[in-house]
Structures are given as C-alpha cells and as structure tokens.
Amino acid sequence: MNDLSASPALIERLKAVVGERNVITDDHGREPFENDWRGQFHGRAAAVVKPASTDEVARVVQALARERVGIVPQGGNTSLCGGSVPDGSGRQVVVNLSRMNRVRSVDPANNTMTVEAGCVLATLQQAADEHDRLFPLSLGAEGSCEIGGNLSTNAGGTGVLRYGNTRELVLGLEVVLPDGRVWDGLRALRKDNTGYDLKQLFIGAEGTLGIVTAAVMKLFPAPRSQATALVAVPSVKAAIALLLRLKRAFSDRLVGFELMSAFSLGLSRKHHAGSPDVLQGHAWYALVQADDSAADAPLVAALESALADAVDAGEALDASIAQSKAQAEKLWALRENVSEAQRREGPNIKHDISLPVSAIPAFLHEIDAALLAAFPGARLVVFGHLGDGNLHYNLSGPEGADARDFMGNADAANRIVHDLVARHGGSFSAEHGVGQLKRGDLVRYKSEVELAVMRAIKAALDPAGIMNPGKVL
Amino acid sequence: MNDLSASPALIERLKAVVGERNVITDDHGREPFENDWRGQFHGRAAAVVKPASTDEVARVVQALARERVGIVPQGGNTSLCGGSVPDGSGRQVVVNLSRMNRVRSVDPANNTMTVEAGCVLATLQQAADEHDRLFPLSLGAEGSCEIGGNLSTNAGGTGVLRYGNTRELVLGLEVVLPDGRVWDGLRALRKDNTGYDLKQLFIGAEGTLGIVTAAVMKLFPAPRSQATALVAVPSVKAAIALLLRLKRAFSDRLVGFELMSAFSLGLSRKHHAGSPDVLQGHAWYALVQADDSAADAPLVAALESALADAVDAGEALDASIAQSKAQAEKLWALRENVSEAQRREGPNIKHDISLPVSAIPAFLHEIDAALLAAFPGARLVVFGHLGDGNLHYNLSGPEGADARDFMGNADAANRIVHDLVARHGGSFSAEHGVGQLKRGDLVRYKSEVELAVMRAIKAALDPAGIMNPGKVL
Numbered sequence: 001m002n003d004l005s006a007s008p009a010l011i012e013r014l015k016a017v018v019g020e021r022n023v024i025t026d027d028h029g030r031e032p033f034e035n036d037w038r039g040q041f042h043g044r045a046a047a048v049v050k051p052a053s054t055d056e057v058a059r060v061v062q063a064l065a066r067e068r069v070g071i072v073p074q075g076g077n078t079s080l081c082g083g084s085v086p087d088g089s090g091r092q093v094v095v096n097l098s099r100m101n102r103v104r105s106v107d108p109a110n111n112t113m114t115v116e117a118g119c120v121l122a123t124l125q126q127a128a129d130e131h132d133r134l135f136p137l138s139l140g141a142e143g144s145c146e147i148g149g150n151l152s153t154n155a156g157g158t159g160v161l162r163y164g165n166t167r168e169l170v171l172g173l174e175v176v177l178p179d180g181r182v183w184d185g186l187r188a189l190r191k192d193n194t195g196y197d198l199k200q201l202f203i204g205a206e207g208t209l210g211i212v213t214a215a216v217m218k219l220f221p222a223p224r225s226q227a228t229a230l231v232a233v234p235s236v237k238a239a240i241a242l243l244l245r246l247k248r249a250f251s252d253r254l255v256g257f258e259l260m261s262a263f264s265l266g267l268s269r270k271h272h273a274g275s276p277d278v279l280q281g282h283a284w285y286a287l288v289q290a291d292d293s294a295a296d297a298p299l300v301a302a303l304e305s306a307l308a309d310a311v312d313a314g315e316a317l318d319a320s321i322a323q324s325k326a327q328a329e330k331l332w333a334l335r336e337n338v339s340e341a342q343r344r345e346g347p348n349i350k351h352d353i354s355l356p357v358s359a360i361p362a363f364l365h366e367i368d369a370a371l372l373a374a375f376p377g378a379r380l381v382v383f384g385h386l387g388d389g390n391l392h393y394n395l396s397g398p399e400g401a402d403a404r405d406f407m408g409n410a411d412a413a414n415r416i417v418h419d420l421v422a423r424h425g426g427s428f429s430a431e432h433g434v435g436q437l438k439r440g441d442l443v444r445y446k447s448e449v450e451l452a453v454m455r456a457i458k459a460a461l462d463p464a465g466i467m468n469p470g471k472v473l
Numbered sequence: 474m475n476d477l478s479a480s481p482a483l484i485e486r487l488k489a490v491v492g493e494r495n496v497i498t499d500d501h502g503r504e505p506f507e508n509d510w511r512g513q514f515h516g517r518a519a520a521v522v523k524p525a526s527t528d529e530v531a532r533v534v535q536a537l538a539r540e541r542v543g544i545v546p547q548g549g550n551t552s553l554c555g556g557s558v559p560d561g562s563g564r565q566v567v568v569n570l571s572r573m574n575r576v577r578s579v580d581p582a583n584n585t586m587t588v589e590a591g592c593v594l595a596t597l598q599q600a601a602d603e604h605d606r607l608f609p610l611s612l613g614a615e616g617s618c619e620i621g622g623n624l625s626t627n628a629g630g631t632g633v634l635r636y637g638n639t640r641e642l643v644l645g646l647e648v649v650l651p652d653g654r655v656w657d658g659l660r661a662l663r664k665d666n667t668g669y670d671l672k673q674l675f676i677g678a679e680g681t682l683g684i685v686t687a688a689v690m691k692l693f694p695a696p697r698s699q700a701t702a703l704v705a706v707p708s709v710k711a712a713i714a715l716l717l718r719l720k721r722a723f724s725d726r727l728v729g730f731e732l733m734s735a736f737s738l739g740l741s742r743k744h745h746a747g748s749p750d751v752l753q754g755h756a757w758y759a760l761v762q763a764d765d766s767a768a769d770a771p772l773v774a775a776l777e778s779a780l781a782d783a784v785d786a787g788e789a790l791d792a793s794i795a796q797s798k799a800q801a802e803k804l805w806a807l808r809e810n811v812s813e814a815q816r817r818e819g820p821n822i823k824h825d826i827s828l829p830v831s832a833i834p835a836f837l838h839e840i841d842a843a844l845l846a847a848f849p850g851a852r853l854v855v856f857g858h859l860g861d862g863n864l865h866y867n868l869s870g871p872e873g874a875d876a877r878d879f880m881g882n883a884d885a886a887n888r889i890v891h892d893l894v895a896r897h898g899g900s901f902s903a904e905h906g907v908g909q910l911k912r913g914d915l916v917r918y919k920s921e922v923e924l925a926v927m928r929a930i931k932a933a934l935d936p937a938g939i940m941n942p943g944k945v946l
Binding site: 107108109110111112153154156160162164165167168177181182183184185187188189190191192193194195196197198200201203204205209221240244247248249250251252253291292293294302354355356357358359385388389390425426427428429430431432433434438441442445446447449450452453454456457459460461472473 | 633
C-alpha cells in the first residue's frame with residue numbers, strides 16, 4: 001500500500017538528479033527524517049531526497065517547484081521546535097542536506113572558512129582547530145546538528161556573550177531560492193555596502209525563504225589561556241552587577257556568564273554523582289569564564305582580583321576558581337547537567353526566553369509569584385545565559401507528580417510566562433526559533449505591522465508558498 | 474516664480490503636521506538640503522519637511538504616499554555617494570530627521586541606549602561616555618552625521634576591526650514604512666529568534682525601504698588603557714602576518730590596524746606641518762592600536778614584546794610606540810590627514826573597496842601595474858583599514874596635472890579598479906554605500922539573481938516606488 005501523493009514520474013525525475021539510492025520513499029527509510037529526536041513532532045513525507053551538491057539542490061527544487069510540492073529543508077534534524085520535520089499530509093518532500101558536507105576552503109589569513117550546509121558543527125570546530133583558529137559556535141547538539149540548520153535558526157549557544165549569535169558569524173551565503181535559482185552570495189568580506197544585506201534575511205528564516213547550501217563563516221584566534229570560576233551571589237541583581245564588573249575587567253575576553261538558582265544547581269548535583277560540592281548553601285550562582293588567545297595571559301590572577309573586589313562590594317559571597325582544566329570542566333558540567341537532571345527529576349515545562357538584562361530581576365520577582373499561585377508545588381528551575389539576557393526558565397512538577405497531569409499545565413504556564421516576558425520587552429524564543437511549536441506565539445506577540453512585513457517578504461520570495469510550509473509564518 | 478509641483482493643498486497638509494516653519498519651500502531655505510557637502514550632487518526639491526516625532530514622520534509619509542510623491546529621507550546629509558539629496562525634478566520632498574534628536578533612554582545594566590534618528594553621532598558618543606560606556610561607531614563626519622544616516626548606510630569607520638559595522642551595533646529599530654505605518658521593533662535583546670530579522674533589511678537600505686526613526690544601540694565598557702604604535706613593515710604581505718600576530722596576542726583588544734604606503738604617509742607629512750618624523754625611509758607602514766577596559770592593563774609592554782617578535786620574524790622592520798596619549802594622537806593624525814593631504818596635493822580619484830585580506834597582496838600587485846600602464850605618471854595613494862580588508866585606493870594626478878584633465882580619467886580608472894576588485898572577490902563599495910554614485914556598479918557587478926531578489930523586496934515593501942527613488946536600485 002502506498003498513499004504517497006508524489007507522482008511516480010516526479011520521483012523518477014528526483015532519482016535522475018540525485019541517484020536512485022538518494023531518494024528514500026519506503027516507510028522504514030523515511031522514518032528518521034519524519035520525526036524529531038525528542039519525539040514531539042511526527043510527520044509523513046512523500047519522499048526524502050539527499051542531494052550532494054548545490055546544483056543538485058537547485059534541480060531538485062526546480063522539479064518540486066514545477067509541481068508545487070512543499071519542501072522541508074533539513075540538516076541534522078535537531079530542531080527543538082519541529083522546524084525540520086514534514087507535516088502529516090504525506091505530500092511534502094524532505095530535502096536533507098547531510099551529503100553536502102565539504103569544507104570547501106579555509107583561509108587562515110582572512111580568518112574565514114567556506115563550508116557546505118551539511119557539515120556537522122563539531123566538524124567545523126575541528127577544521128578551525130586544525131588551522132589554529134576558533135570557530136566559536138558551540139551548543140549541546142554540536143555532534144549532530146549541521147551548520148545549515150544553525151544558520152537557518154540563527155543558533156545561539158554558549159559563545160554568544162563574546163562572539164554573537166550565528167548571524168554575526170557569517171560573511172557570505174549561498175542559497176537555492178524557492179524557484180530553484182541559485183544566489184551565490186559567498187563573499188568573504190568584512191565590509192560590503194552594496195545593496196540590501198540579503199544573507200541576514202535567509203539566516204534565521206528557518207528554511208521558509210530558500211535552502212541555504214553553503215556559507216562563509218568567520219574564524220577567530222584560538223584561545224590559549226583561560227580562567228573559570230563558580231561564584232555564589234546573593235541575588236540576581238548582584239549577579240548583574242558582577243557581570244558588569246567582569247565585562248569592565250575582561251572586555252570581550254569574558255566568554256561565559258551563566259546563572260543558576262540553588263535549586264537548579266542542586267538538581268544537577270543530585271542526578272550526577274561526582275559533581276564538585278563547592279560553595280553549598282547560597283541562593284544563586286554564576287559560572288564565569290574568561291579566555292585569551294595569548295598563551296600566558298594572567299587571567300586567573302585577574303579573575304581572583306576582580307572577584308575579591310566583588311566580594312568587597314557585596315556583589316559576590318564566595319568563589320571557587322578552577323586550578324586546572326579538569327576542574328574547569330567539572331564546574332562547567334554542573335551547568336551543562338541541569339537540563340538532563342531536570343529530565344531525570346520528572347515532568348518539566350520549558351521556556352527559552354530573553355529579556356533586557358536590566359529587566360530580569362523584576363521579571364523573576366513577578367513570574368515566580370504568578371506561577372506558584374497558578375501551580376502550587378511546582379518547582380522553578382531557573383538558569384541560563386545571563387550575559388545574553390537568555391533564561392531557560394523551566395518548571396518541574398511537584399515531587400512525585402504524575403507526568404501527564406503536570407504536562408497538562410504546559411499551555412497555561414507558557415501563556416503566563418510569555419505574556420509577562422512580552423510586558424517586560426522580552427522574546428518568547430531567544431535561541432530555539434519558531435518552527436511549528438511557537439507559531440501561535442508569533443501571531444500573539446508580534447504586531448500586525450511586523451507580521452504583515454514578514455508575510456510580504458515571504459510572498460515576494462516564495463509566492464507559491466512551497467518552502468517549509470507550516471513553519472514560522 | 475514657483476515651479477514646484479507639490480500642490481499647495483499638500484504643502485498645507487504637511488504644515489498642519491509639522492508646523493509652518495518646519496516646511497521649507499523657498500529656494501534659499503531649501504538649498505542646504507538639496508546639495509551634498511562636497512558639491513558633487515545637486516538636486517531640487519518641492520519642499521523640505523522637518524518632523525519632530527515618529528508620529529509626525531508617519532503622518533508626513535501618509536500624506537506624501539497618498540499623492541505618490543517621492544520621499545528623500547535625510548539626516549546630516551554627509552553621504553559620499555549622493556544618497557541623501559533629491560533629484561533635479563523639483564517633485565521630490567526631503568524629509569529631514571534632524572529635529573528627532575532625543576536620546577530616549579540609556580540602560581547601563583543592559584548596555585544599550587535608545588536613540589532617535591536625528592541624533593548627531595558625536596552626541597551619542599558623549600551620551601555613552603556620561604554613563605561610563607563606549608559607543609564605538611566613529612568616523613570622520615561624526616560631528617555632523619546623524620545616526621539615522623549611519624544606520625541607513627551601515628556606516629563603517631575606524632572601530633570595525635573590533636566592534637563591527639553599524640549593522641552589528643543594533644539591537645532594535647523603529648521604522649516608518651512607505652505607506653506610513655510604523656514598525657516598532659525597538660527591542661533591546663541580545664537573542665531573539667522570532668521570525669525574519671527585519672531590522673537588518675532596513676539597515677544599509679539607504680532609505681529605499683522606509684525611514685528609520687529610532688534605534689536601540691549596543692554599548693560597551695569604556696576603554697581605560699591603550700597602546701599605539703607606528704610600525705614599518707617590508708611589504709603588504711608582512712603587514713598581514715603582523716595583523717594575524719597581533720590578533721593572536723591581543724584578541725579583540727586589537728582595535729585598529731591601518732595600512733599606509735610610504736607615498737601616502739609622505740603626503741600626510743608634506744601637507745601637515747608638525748607631523749612626527751619617526752620611521753622614515755620604509756615602503757609600508759602599519760598604525761596599530763590596542764585598547765582595554767581595565768584601568769591598568771599592561772598593553773604597552775605586551776605591544777613592545779609582540780613587535781619585537783615581529784621584527785625577529787621579519788614581519789616588521791622598526792616600530793615607534795607612543796609613550797603618551799599626546800604621542801598616540803600625533804601618530805593617528807598621520808593616518809587621518811592622508812585624505813586632506815591628497816586633496817591639497819591636487820586632483821585625485823578615489824575608491825572605497827574591500828577584499829578578502831588574503832587577496833590584497835596579489836590585488837595590489839596587479840592593480841598598480843594596470844593603472845600605471847593606463848595613466849602614466851599617476852601617483853598611487855594606498856591606505857586603509859587593512860584589518861577589515863578595506864582599502865581607500867586612490868590616484869593622485871601627476872605633479873602639476875590639470876585637475877579637469879586628470880579627473881576625465883575617473884570613469885576609466887574606476888572601471889579598471891572595480892573590475893579587478895570583482896575578480897578577486899571584493900566589493901566596489903566597502904563602507905560608503907551606493908547612493909546615486911554607484912548604481913551603475915551595482916548593475917555591473919551583482920548577479921542577475923541578486924538584483925532580482927533585491928528588486929522583489931523593494932517591490933514588496935514599496936510597491937509605489939516612492940522611498941528615495943533613484944538611489945541604490
């Protein structure tokens with residue numbers, strides 16, 4: 001039985017472009033491309049096509065555009081918002097870019113590399129490292145996510161404080177447009193004021209305006225010195241004062257400033273044996289890191305001195321400075337393990353919000369009260385990239401709560417959090433994007449004017465509406 | 474006699490919005506708004522309108538859009554490409570934003586400020602300074618250019634190496650669209666992945682998609698330590714090696730890396746008495762600067778050490794490190810005086826080009842030969858922001874050349890330079906934009922696909938074509 005609606009003739013045309021084995025139509029073969037890795041989004045595609053070159057992508061898109069078939073661009077399929085899986089119609093075609101995985105060139109003197117969309121992020125970090133350079137984009141999924149997806153979602157991660165979001169790491173882009181034409185914007189220039197900055201339009205568009213096939217990315221000097229500390233702070237306000245102090249002391253060498261509530265840190269320790277037990281008994285914690293590309297930069301001494309001043313100023317209560325790379329890694333593990341610990345603790349409702357840094361103390365004061373009033377017994381798991389104003393503000397259910405019962409609160413909790421975020425000038429999606437998950441939020445929180453401009457651009461570039469239908473707009 | 478085509482009724486409507494004295498229709502009053510400051514572009518407007526608020530801008534645009542009158546947005550009118558002056562038809566209306574000059578707010582804890590388009594750039598630098606912050610955009614016209622123009626042209630300047638172009642300094646934007654609707658995108662967030670990044674579309678669009686009325690700009694810790702040196706280098710290739718060495722040594726604390734040929738530096742000295750006479754007799758020079766926001770950063774010692782290593786490696790021949798702020802300023806004056814010196818020396822043909830840094834040595838080798846073959850006796854004035862790949866590659870006429878004769882070569886010289894720039898993957902306009910001056914270049918050097926996408930966006934947002942007609946596209 002085969003209910004796939006793509007015509008046999010179209011499937012044959014796709015096979016003629018990418019080769020028989022790179023058009024997957026059987027149920028078993030399609031399955032990994034139709035569902036997201038967290039098991040939250042399930043689709044059904046007419047076929048999965050795996051082109052190996054820009055020219056193949058262009059010819060695939062031409063063939064699909066001619067018949068107005070919806071196209072779902074896909075990289076490592078690690079979206080947290082269902083951005084890279086098809087709908088359930090069985091009519092869309094997934095165009096998976098994983099075979100376009102060449103580093104086309106590295107130019108150390110220009111501090112750039114030109115890479116194809118299907119390169120795994122960790123591969124690019126390695127390629128940079130081999131040339132004694134840093135490619136600073138770094139996030140949990142880096143072993144499987146692909147740079148095309150990072151570009152299409154403007155991925156954030158842990159390096160944003162110093163290096164910016166993916167958007168700020170791009171000099172040039174190559175895109176297959178919704179009609180199959182190729183825009184070659186692979187420029188490797190730090191200054192170029194010749195008309196509209198088209199690349200910024202495709203970055204973060206989640207594949208709704210075209211398929212990113214390659215990019216010129218910035219490289220940076222590799223870090224060769226570092227200092228890491230866990231700092232106990234009396235309040236979030238004090239953490240912000242400490243952030244400003246360390247920015248002044250370290251300029252852009254301050255590369256990390258993560259906030260954790262005592263409960264977050266406690267969960268991380270509870271579920272991960274061998275976690276360092278330093279600095280118990282405080283309300284809030286900051287994990288801070290400074291890097292320098294000079295080999296012998298006296299960062300540890302500078303951090304000790306800045307933290308001593310912070311204690312004197314009442315911005316910090318106590319600090320533990322890593323004395324080795326191994327100790328630094330253990331401190332970072334405390335932070336990185338929070339998400340997994342929360343999963344092990346039981347059902348949880350997640351948010352990926354951002355606010356002006358200055359608005360965070362008042363926001364937290366108000367939201368904690370609102371949520372505890374609405375969901376008595378819920379446990380608030382507050383942590384995130386304070387330096388970027390990005391909080392992963394999550395709720396774990398009461399101890400022993402039934403998962404399904406508690407998760408039934410998700411929509412109501414999201415509404416409370418996102419409404420208050422909006423009132424404080426924040427965003428309901430800091431780094432994860434919109435995908436399918438947050439389309440309702442987009443309509444609720446964006447102005448009519450902003451939505452109208454987005455729709456006008458979408459209609460101008462993709463009049464038939466075939467690029468990643470059902471995502472974002 | 475009055476040949477202005479705007480109807481008296483329209484003029485009255487504009488006066489009703491902004492007040493009688495803020496609609497200028499007489500020849501004498503309009504004149505400063507109709508011509509550029511270098512006297513290269515001359516237009517004639519129906520009127521100059523000076524709104525004082527976003528609401529006034531919106532109502533002015535609504536009134537003009539209703540009658541399909543061309544609108545020329547204007548700030549300090551310091552464009553180098555004729556981007557902010559009307560055409561000669563007498564039918565366009567200049568909307569000058571200079572009365573919208575409020576700093577709406579400064580948020581030191583978030584490191585942002587919200588400013589109106591008519592704020593003079595130097596005013597913003599001061600506002601930041603008053604809060605112990607740096608607003609890093611800095612360029613020659615900073616005493617008269619306005620931030621709305623900086624945004625609309627994505628201004629570059631001397632801070633790009635560390636802080637990026639204007640585009641990278643913006644978190645949020647407020648724009649009056651071509652139909653008079655207001656898009657309030659004044660978000661102050663470092664992470665926000667909720668749909669298309671509209672602000673990046675308006676930045677650098679030179680007023681062809683709407684009128685920027687306000688923006689949220691990033692602030693940085695104020696620099697409190699600095700080190701400056703003039704370095705003699707044997708070649709441009711050696712200068713690039715030195716650049717990479719200093720990036721490694723100073724990370725993002727390297728804030729300036731300017732290249733000057735011996736002839737450029739000689740012109741600067743010849744026409745500016747009192748210039749420091751250090752390091753005579755070499756072929757190329759680099760002016761380098763490192764900044765740190767820490768008060769007691771040992772930058773001078775680090776620079777001495779790095780330059781000593783560079784001499785050992787053959788990347789530098791000699792260096793003069795400033796021992797005081799006054800000495801540093803004198804070294805910078807050597808670089809800043811090159812443009813004025815060239816003007817005093819006689820007729821000159823200018824370019825604002827960018828290239829991948831790695832392509833610059835080969836480009837210079839080829840372009841020098843091509844130009845000297847085409848224009849015997851011409852003197853090449855090569856200087857610029859090497860760290861950004863941005864050269865101001867200029868030609869001075871032979872000594873005693875007739876200005877009009879020599880300038881007759883401008884189009885031919887531009888063609889030779891820009892053709893070769895294109896072959897090396899470069900840009901014909903690194904930081905000055907397109908305006909009226911480089912529309913021909915845009916058509917010549919951009920692909921059909923890129924032009925088509927730009928035109929589709931223009932048509933989608935400004936279907937009547939009333940926003941800054943005759944500029945860019």
